Amino acid sequence: MYTILRKxxxxxxxxxxxxxxxxxxxxxxxxxxxxxxxxxxxxxxxxAALNAPADMDAEALSRYxxxxxxxxxxxxxxxxxxxxxxRFQYQRPGTVYRVEVTADRNRAHIxxxxxxxxxxxxxxxxxxxxxxxxxxxxxxxxxxxxxxxxIVFAVTGIYLWYKLTRKRRxxxxxxxxxxxxxxxxxxxxWFAP
Amino acid sequence: MKQPFRRQSDLRSWILQLHLYxxxxxxxxxxxxxxxxxxFNHPNALTRGNRATVTWDRALTLSDAGDDARLAEQxxxxxxxxxxxxxxxxxxxxxxxxxFDLARPGxxxxxxxxxxxxxxxxxxxxxxxxxxxxxxxxxxxxVPGSRFLIAWGLFTEVTTWIVIFSALxxxxxxxxxxxERRVGAALTLGALGITLAxxxxxxxxx
Numbered sequence: 133m134y135t136i137l138r139k140x141x142x143x144x145x146x147x148x149x150x151x152x153x154x155x156x157x158x159x160x161x162x163x164x165x166x167x168x169x170x171x172x173x174x175x176x177x178x179x180a181a182l183n184a185p186a187d188m189d190a191e192a193l194s195r196y197x198x199x200x201x202x203x204x205x206x207x208x209x210x211x212x213x214x215x216x217x218x219r220f221q222y223q224r225p226g227t228v229y230r231v232e233v234t235a236d237r238n239r240a241h242i243x244x245x246x247x248x249x250x251x252x253x254x255x256x257x258x259x260x261x262x263x264x265x266x267x268x269x270x271x272x273x274x275x276x277x278x279x280x281x282x283i284v285f286a287v288t289g290i291y292l293w294y295k296l297t298r299k300r301r302x303x304x305x306x307x308x309x310x311x312x313x314x315x316x317x318x319x320x321x322w323f324a325p
Numbered sequence: 326m327k328q329p330f331r332r333q334s335d336l337r338s339w340i341l342q343l344h345l346y347x348x349x350x351x352x353x354x355x356x357x358x359x360x361x362x363x364x365f366n367h368p369n370a371l372t373r374g375n376r377a378t379v380t381w382d383r384a385l386t387l388s389d390a391g392d393d394a395r396l397a398e399q400x401x402x403x404x405x406x407x408x409x410x411x412x413x414x415x416x417x418x419x420x421x422x423x424x425f426d427l428a429r430p431g432x433x434x435x436x437x438x439x440x441x442x443x444x445x446x447x448x449x450x451x452x453x454x455x456x457x458x459x460x461x462x463x464x465x466x467x468v469p470g471s472r473f474l475i476a477w478g479l480f481t482e483v484t485t486w487i488v489i490f491s492a493l494x495x496x497x498x499x500x501x502x503x504x505e506r507r508v509g510a511a512l513t514l515g516a517l518g519i520t521l522a523x524x525x526x527x528x529x530x531x
Binding site for chain 1: 346355358368460481488492512517531
């Protein structure tokens with residue numbers, strides 16, 4: 133049992149190493165956003181002819197627009213505009229494309245926002261969920277692996293500590309403090325007015 | 326004077342102890358990170374929504390300086406609540422009411438301040454446990470109105486550094502495991518290559 137869990141801890145750590153480092157380094161930039169104030173994004177706007185078929189549903193139209201205008205990024209859920217048109221968004225870390233399609237589906241207004249490195253890393257950190265293209269599905273799978281690994285590191289780490297040490301008083305104290313504090317904070321958020 | 330191999334062994338032992346005990350300190354936060362990450366990646370009806378909505382009101386005398394953000398903070402503090410007043414929900418209506426939402430992990434308040442009556446009407450949405458777990462994910466020490474959560478912000482800071490240290494020290498400790506060196510190297514290099522290629526591809530061509 134010990135060998136299996138030690139290898140699980142080790143190999144899981146090596147496989148998700150860069151992903152975990154990326155999340156904690158970019159997370160640090162996010163919690164200290166005031167230290168790394170982002171620069172204003174560069175905005176470029178343009179018009180394009182579209183002539184999209186009228187019988188497409190919103191999701192199909194979003195795919196068509198992305199393909200027709202050659203826009204990279206993850207497809208985000210479409211928004212219906214009051215005049216009957218559609219707004220689509222395609223996002224990759226550092227760049228967002230917003231496309232407003234007229235109600236007759238003949239024209240598109242494209243807005244491209246290019247962000248600085250702070251926002252690029254911020255968006256990389258916040259990228260989640262399945263769908264929007266094969267690349268983003270792969271990202272979703274890796275993110276699931278990272279999430280599972282966090283739980284695996286905690287559980288196997290406690291087991292490995294228990295097996296590797298004889299004097300355990302300090303360890304029990306740290307463990308109890310950690311869990312008591314987390315559960316206490318959850319209780320505070322649950323019961324506080 | 327200590328011999329070189331002894332010094333290396335001492336260093337390894339110290340790093341192992343820090344790796345082990347640091348891991349114990351942040352073990353509960355790692356579980357929070359793990360569950361919340363899976364929840365972010367798989368949003369579903371079970372983890373969203375409210376467990377209950379309660380309405381209440383209270384008499385309150387306020388000095389309306391005309392600044393909506395400042396007024397919302399005054400109301401929050403006077404009611405003994407904490408959280409972020411959401412700027413995009415702030416509005417005034419023709420009946421001299423000021424509306425805003427206040428959010429924090431676990432709860433959201435829809436607030437109507439009846440300025441003419443000196444009364445506040447609150448719709449309190451008590452969210453599910455999942456909302457608290459998501460809310461604790463990377464929560465800093467900037468939750469307005471709560472001194473207690475400053476401690477959680479410190480925990481976030483400590484956990485971040487421990488995880489970065491643990492990731493790097495884990496690689497260091499692995500290099501002493503002769504039997505697992507080959508498999509580990511193959512896994513590490515493979516995973517590093519794929520992950521780095523994915524990051525770059527996503528940012529440059531995604």
